Amino acid sequence: MDKRLLTIQDISCVGQCSLTVALPVISACGIETAVLPSSVLSTHTAGFSGYTFRDLTGDMPAILGHWKKEQITFDAFYTGYVSKAQIPLILRIMEETARPGALRIVDPVMADNGKLYAGFDADFPQAMRSLCAGADVILPNLTEAAFLLGEPYAGDSYSAQYIEETVKKLAALGAANVVLTGVSFDPGKLGCAVYDGRTVRYYFNDRLDASMHGTGDVYASAVAGALCRGWSVYGAAALGADMVVEAMKATLDDKDHWYGVKFERALPYLMRRIEAGETETGC
Numbered sequence: 001m002d003k004r005l006l007t008i009q010d011i012s013c014v015g016q017c018s019l020t021v022a023l024p025v026i027s028a029c030g031i032e033t034a035v036l037p038s039s040v041l042s043t044h045t046a047g048f049s050g051y052t053f054r055d056l057t058g059d060m061p062a063i064l065g066h067w068k069k070e071q072i073t074f075d076a077f078y079t080g081y082v083s084k085a086q087i088p089l090i091l092r093i094m095e096e097t098a099r100p101g102a103l104r105i106v107d108p109v110m111a112d113n114g115k116l117y118a119g120f121d122a123d124f125p126q127a128m129r130s131l132c133a134g135a136d137v138i139l140p141n142l143t144e145a146a147f148l149l150g151e152p153y154a155g156d157s158y159s160a161q162y163i164e165e166t167v168k169k170l171a172a173l174g175a176a177n178v179v180l181t182g183v184s185f186d187p188g189k190l191g192c193a194v195y196d197g198r199t200v201r202y203y204f205n206d207r208l209d210a211s212m213h214g215t216g217d218v219y220a221s222a223v224a225g226a227l228c229r230g231w232s233v234y235g236a237a238a239l240g241a242d243m244v245v246e247a248m249k250a251t252l253d254d255k256d257h258w259y260g261v262k263f264e265r266a267l268p269y270l271m272r273r274i275e276a277g278e279t280e281t282g283c
Contacts, residue, residue, distance in 0.1 A: 003228050004032040004073075006097070007221075008090055009080030009109070011037045015044035016260025017214035018081055022221040025243075026078075028267045029225025029274050034074065036063065036093070038082045045118065046213050047259060060089045067097055076103040078224040080217065084120075084127040091131065103227060106135040106175075107220040111143040114153040125150070133174030137233055139220050141182045145170055160185065167195035177233045181219065191241060194234045203238040205245050210252060214260040215244045222270060226278075235278040243270050 005026055011019045019035055026033040042052040077094050094104060108128045110120050125147040132138045132148065146153040149169050154162060167178045178195040183202065191204035222243040226236035243266055250265035251257055 002032055003075040004034060005076040005078060005224065005228055006034045006036060006074040006093075007078045007080070007224070008036040008038060008082060008086075008093070010039045010041060010082075012041045012044040014042065014259070015046075015048070015213065016263065017044050017217045021214060021217040021263060022078070022080065022224075024267065025218060025221035025263065025270065026225040026228070028271050029222070029229055031076075031225055031228045034072075036060070038080075038086055044213065044259070055083065057083060057085050057089070060086065060093070064089070064093050064096065073097050073099045074102060075099050076105065076224065076228050078105040078107070078220070079131065080107050080220065081109040082131075084124050087127045087131050091134075094134075103137070104135045105137045105139070105220070105224045105227065106132050107139045107216070108132060108144050108148060109216070111147050112141060114143055114146075114155065116147065129173055132170075135175045137177045137179060137223070137227065138170065138175040139179045139181060139223065140170065141216070142180065145180055148173065156184075163193050164195075164200045167193055167200055171195055171197055179223065179233065179237045181216070192237050194237050196233060201234050203234070203241055205241050208245065208248050208252070210248060212248055212251060212261045213258075214263070215248065218247050218261060218263045219244050225270075226274065229274055231278045239270075239273055239278075242273070246270075 007022045009018050023033050037056050039056050040054045074097055110116055110124055110128060129148055143153055145166050163183055167180050170178045180193045183193050184190045188207055189204040190207040191202060194201045219240040223236045223240040226239045246266035246269045247261040247263040250262040
């Protein structure tokens with residue numbers, strides 16, 4: 001039986017993020033991708049004004065009921081931008097539709113640059129901790145890690161010791177594996193720290209002189225797809241980073257394309273890498 005992943009996050013109709021990224025990227029990895037929208041927005045919220053927003057929490061129980069009636073189940077779950085009210089429903093969906101050994105991948109989307117995103121209150125990190133507690137893999141950035149742990153945001157001033165203590169504390173929340181993104185010890189490098197409960201490993205790419213919307217969604221989606229293909233957590237984390245770099249490079253020459261990355265141009269690269277399989281180094 002082919003593997004089927006359910007991704008639960010918002011649809012930003014325009015903006016190359018969330019479900020409009022997750023569906024094609026995970027599908028390109030050869031994984032049947034089902035979607036459960038948490039909300040629908042006309043565009044994403046960064047740089048656009050006057051966008052529409054519709055919350056879909058009320059639809060979730062009926063959708064779950066129909067899936068159970070049809071005996072629809074999943075090999076993996078990948079969550080992104082969700083609301084506090086949705087987290088208990090998501091945990092129920094995972095519990096009631098999981099195939100044996102189903103993966104739980106949580107991108108705790110809630111904050112960046114030291115601040116919670118608009119619309120999230122101070123209680124949200126506590127709710128997100130409950131979603132992370134049973135996850136096989138969590139993918140926080142440095143800001144989200146600080147909020148999950150209830151600690152001050154370190155900014156750009158941190159050591160390898162801080163990173164390694166942070167990933168171990170995150171694992172203590174109940175996650176089997178932690179991929180901490182946005183890690184850098186050298187101004188010219190950017191990458192992630194991967195902790196499997198035993199060791200911490202790093203993966204870095206050359207830093208590009210650009211900041212683009214949607215890269216986190218491209219990253220998490222590529223990681224989820226690779227994990228479903230049987231890659232190790234470290235290998236999937238490395239592949240996700242390489243995919244983001246390819247997508248960013250495809251966008252650098254278009255200064256008017258400010259609202260996202262042209263990940264579509266990098267899909268052939270992702271497919272080649274997936275089909276070639278994981279190397280010993282994950283690179």
